[in-house]
Amino acid sequence: xxxxxxxxxxxxxxxxxxxxxxxxxxxxxxxxxxxxxxxxxxxxxxxxxxxxxxxxxxxxxxxxxxxxxxxxxxxxxxxxxxxxxxxxxxxxxxxxxxxxxxxxxxxxxxxxxxxxxxxxxxxxxxxxxxxxxxxxxxxxxxxxxxxxxxxxxxxxxxxxxxxxxxxxxxxxxxxxxxxxxxxxxxxxxxxxxxxxxxxxxxxxxxxxxxxxxxxxxxxxxxxxxxxxxxxxxxxxxxxxxxxxxxxxxxxxxxxxxxxxxxxxxxxxxxxxxxxxxxxxxxxxxxxxxxxxxxxxxxxxxxxxxxxxxxxxxxxxxxxxxxxxxxxxxxxxxxxxxxxxxxxxxxxxxxxxx
Ligand code: PMV
Numbered sequence: 646x647x648x649x650x651x652x653x654x655x656x657x658x659x660x661x662x663x664x665x666x667x668x669x670x671x672x673x674x675x676x677x678x679x680x681x682x683x684x685x686x687x688x689x690x691x692x693x694x695x696x697x698x699x700x701x702x703x704x705x706x707x708x709x710x711x712x713x714x715x716x717x718x719x720x721x722x723x724x725x726x727x728x729x730x731x732x733x734x735x736x737x738x739x740x741x742x743x744x745x746x747x748x749x750x751x752x753x754x755x756x757x758x759x760x761x762x763x764x765x766x767x768x769x770x771x772x773x774x775x776x777x778x779x780x781x782x783x784x785x786x787x788x789x790x791x792x793x794x795x796x797x798x799x800x801x802x803x804x805x806x807x808x809x810x811x812x813x814x815x816x817x818x819x820x821x822x823x824x825x826x827x828x829x830x831x832x833x834x835x836x837x838x839x840x841x842x843x844x845x846x847x848x849x850x851x852x853x854x855x856x857x858x859x860x861x862x863x864x865x866x867x868x869x870x871x872x873x874x875x876x877x878x879x880x881x882x883x884x885x886x887x888x889x890x891x892x893x894x895x896x897x898x899x900x901x902x903x904x905x906x907x908x909x910x911x912x913x914x915x916x917x918x919x920x921x922x923x924x925x926x927x928x929x930x931x932x933x934x935x936x937x938x939x940x941x942x943x944x945x946x947x948x949x950x951x952x953x954x955x956x957x958x959x960x961x962x963x964x965x966x967x968x969x970x971x972x973x974x975x976x977x978x979x980x981x982x983x984x985x986x987x988x989x990x991x992x993x994x995x996x997x998x
Contacts, residue, residue, distance in 0.1 A: 678818025
């Protein structure tokens with residue numbers, strides 16, 4: 646490699662799954678396909694500085710890799726093992742990694758330890774930066790290759806991160822009737838999406854900012870020998886099928902049924918694994934019940950989904966925004982930690998800065 650030094654900077658958004666990824670095989674291959682909305686405002690912004698190392702540099706310290714890590718401008722030692730692991734997993738695909746010393750300078754647009762997972766946006770932003778360096782060394786690569794490989798690398802960092810490279814709706818995992826879908830990287834939903842989903846809103850209610858009691862790595866592993874695993878994986882294919890039709894016909898009532906059932910099924914898998922666990926909090930249930938009551942009384946098509954945590958994502962079409970935000974302020978904010986919530990919406994993926 647001939648490039649001596651320089652830097653790149655990328656932002657990558659978080660994403661929220663509609664059909665959930667929960668359970669995996671070796672090498673971050675998902676047990677079932679998933680689909681997500683890419684978000685717009687919740688992002689990680691990462692600058693990658695790189696500098697050619699002298700050939701005499703001892704390669705002993707961190708298994709041959711050399712990097713410094715800054716989080717919000719300050720050295721962050723406790724994130725380094727995650728990055729180290731990522732570099733080890735992607736080295737086979739980025740053979741130049743040991744030729745450089747890297748400075749990884751990263752920050753999130755959402756509050757620190759808000760309970761919003763930063764692994765998807767963080768790993769996606771890092772993967773984009775490394776692809777920029779690969780393109781520098783290999784200028785003839787196509788844009789399609791650039792984005793596919795970025796998603797492939799992000800997947801090796803954190804599975805759901807492969808859905809944060811592109812927008813607005815991304816499918817990850819092989820599904821027979823979705824052209825181009827693959828277990829190896831996320832692809833943009835390849836068919837036209839009904840305008841009812843244009844600018845779809847996601848208001849994230851921060852119920853509990855505490856550290857997760859169970860990491861997603863442990864959670865995925867508990868799907869091995871899980872009594873309902875096989876049926877669940879089949880169900881994910883069925884629900885993705887339903888969403889293909891729904892994205893085409895714009896039926897929001899059907900959308901709500903699939904999305905809420907997926908959220909509760911994710912948590913049902915956690916409650917029925919061994920060991921079993923519960924990530925929802927009392928206020929999570931208060932919010933779900935309030936959403937159901939509001940929807941029944943007003944017929945306004947608002948629904949919820951959940952990640953592997955207690956926070957609630959409130960999803961609704963743009964044309965009911967005003968009424969739903971009023972409802973959130975009047976009835977749901979009381980269930981949020983320090984009254985905190987984040988207004989987000991569907992977005993278009995990673996951006997070079
Ligand atoms: O990307 P991971 O390994 O942290 O798994 C994330 C899994 C869920 O967020 C719970 C669901 C999903 O599909 O994003």
